[in-house]
Amino acid sequence: MSARGRAKGEAQSGGPEQSSPPSLPAPDVKKFQQSVADLSVQIKDKENQRKRLTTGGQNVVQLNGELTRVTSELAEIGHLKSSTTAEVRGVEEQIKQLGPENSSKKEEANKVLVGLRYKTPERIEEALRKLRQQQMSRQFSENEEKRLQSEIDTLENSKDELREFLKTKAEIEEMIQKLGQLRERRNSLYRRSRELRTREGEAKDRQSQLRRQLAEARDKKKGLQKQQDTLTEEIDGLYKARQRLRDDFKKYQSEYLTANSRQETEERERESVRRGEERKERRKRQVLEAEMRREMEYDEEKTVCRTLISHLEKMVEHTATNGGPGLDPQRSFSSPPAYHTASGVGRDGGGFEEPGEFLPRKTEDVGGYLVPSSSRRKSKRDRKKNTLSGKAQRRLQYDAVVFSQFQFLSVAPPTNLSTVPQVLQTLKEKLVSSYTNHTAYVL
Structure with a gap:
């Protein structure tokens, strides 16, 4: 049973048993x-x-x-x-x-x-x-x-x-x-x-x-x-x-006091049992809440990890096939689709339209886009040479949302295209490790 199911079952269970009334009525002092x-x-x-x-x-x-x-x-x-x-x-x-x-x-x-x-x-x-x-x-x-x-x-x-x-x-x-x-x-x-x-x-x-x-x-x-x-x-x-x-x-007064004392003793014992049950219930709720938090954290971590793996794989695939604009170090690595983490950080997708697609920077955007040093159009040969020799070593740039996703997973983002496979492997291992730990915790 999941943590949510166990919490619902505990909420529907009844409270402690009510104390019974005294067995003897109090002596009527006024009548006496x-x-x-x-x-x-x-x-x-x-x-x-x-x-x-x-x-x-x-x-x-x-x-x-x-x-x-x-x-x-x-x-x-x-x-x-x-x-x-x-x-x-x-x-x-x-x-x-x-x-x-x-x-x-x-x-x-x-x-x-x-x-x-x-x-x-x-x-x-x-x-x-x-x-x-x-x-x-x-x-x-x-x-x-x-x-x-x-x-x-x-x-x-x-x-x-x-x-x-x-x-x-x-x-x-x-x-x-x-x-x-x-x-x-x-x-x-x-x-x-x-x-x-x-x-x-x-x-x-x-x-x-x-x-x-x-x-x-x-x-x-x-x-x-x-x-x-x-x-x-x-x-x-x-x-x-x-x-x-x-x-x-x-x-009769002595019998009443004895019965009342016994009643109070039983009440104290029942109260002690009730408090013990309440402590157990609190511990159960704490464990359930911890499980729910753990499950939510696992769901969030799993989702973020899969999202980053998917986009990194598509970026590598896109780069290997046609050397598209994603290989251009002067273009920004936009964030994946919108996603809200447990910490409340919103991801609005930035300039990412489709998985693996990178949009060109605009000079008026805020995000550290690089501006070309010259507006003169280079020759096709020069452009190809520059692309093949330098794009593998140029630093990748990220917006704040993508960077926060890597921070959430405690994984360093790839600094350039040559480190993308290594980071991708780290994310896959983390996904497998997170699943293993979560399964062991649940069991």
């Missing part, structure tokens, strides 16, 4: 979360119901504690009442003792106060100062002197009596203050005793109320215990259902 939330709500509702039902039991505990506290309070109140009553008795006993003592001291002080001329020590000192001054400044008779001295002695004695009076007065005032404090303390204890009796009555009422409530709460607790047990069983079942739901979800 919603189910767990619903179960959690049910559990919370059941627990609230159980909590409300256990209020009776909690009331029993609270009522027991409250009753114990009230009982302790009653005992404390009784103790305080006893201590307060004892303290009141002590205060009243002190008041009874201080009352007569205070009265006797008052009577004694009043008696002393009646005998005193001066009630303060300052006035006594002032009177003594005046009497002594009179005693020293004036002359008294003996009787007057005695009377003055007696007055002075009386004032001196009244000083001691005044000190005793003032001391007794201070004791009386202290006793009066103490009696006032004792009476105030007694009144406070009376108020405290009344408050304790009030608290004791309230505590006793509270104790009786708590005992009634405690009895009712115990009866209520017995009736609610069965409902609590039922709710407890339902709550345990909901907890187990939620845990089972979580376990099932985790198990």
Whole structure:
């Protein structure tokens, strides 16, 4: 099969196999979360119901504690009442003792106060100062002197009596203050005793109320215990259902991740195979493209080589038979018929009309035509002599197209007519070598 046929067959072949969808659907996280939330709500509702039902039991505990506290309070109140009553008795006993003592001291002080001329020590000192001054400044008779001295002695004695009076007065005032404090303390204890009796009555009422409530709460607790047990069983079942739901979800999620991982591994393997196939296809296309280029190059080389061989053979044949104008070195070697090579070089045939026919140069053409050195027509003998002796050694001239054809084949063009057979043989050998190499490459 040719390279073009193989390329067409590769283009019609199908692509890599498409990957299959996952074997397990993805776990529904939202549905799982919603189910767990619903179960959690049910559990919370059941627990609230159980909590409300256990209020009776909690009331029993609270009522027991409250009753114990009230009982302790009653005992404390009784103790305080006893201590307060004892303290009141002590205060009243002190008041009874201080009352007569205070009265006797008052009577004694009043008696002393009646005998005193001066009630303060300052006035006594002032009177003594005046009497002594009179005693020293004036002359008294003996009787007057005695009377003055007696007055002075009386004032001196009244000083001691005044000190005793003032001391007794201070004791009386202290006793009066103490009696006032004792009476105030007694009144406070009376108020405290009344408050304790009030608290004791309230505590006793509270104790009786708590005992009634405690009895009712115990009866209520017995009736609610069965409902609590039922709710407890339902709550345990909901907890187990939620845990089972979580376990099932985790198990399915693990299976899904395992399957997904296996799927991804298979996808990677298929992708690796697909890429390997693509690399193979690219290599095949590259080989096919190289073959196509080689075939095109061979076709082009073969065509150019045959064209040049044909024209060189016709030129040699034409020269050997009639020594026509093609033997004239002053005429150009025109290009063969138009041909486009792979390199894009166009061949428009130049001045070549028929194979082996050479057209004369024109002076206005561009191509390096030789212009005759003289317009004088030579004799027939001279022309024949020149033709036979020099045309074999004169250089052949080519236009650009013919020269590019020789360059394409990497063959040096013949420089003159004597080298044409050698170049012709080279072209034939190249044609045979190109065919051999192309056949070996294809095989």
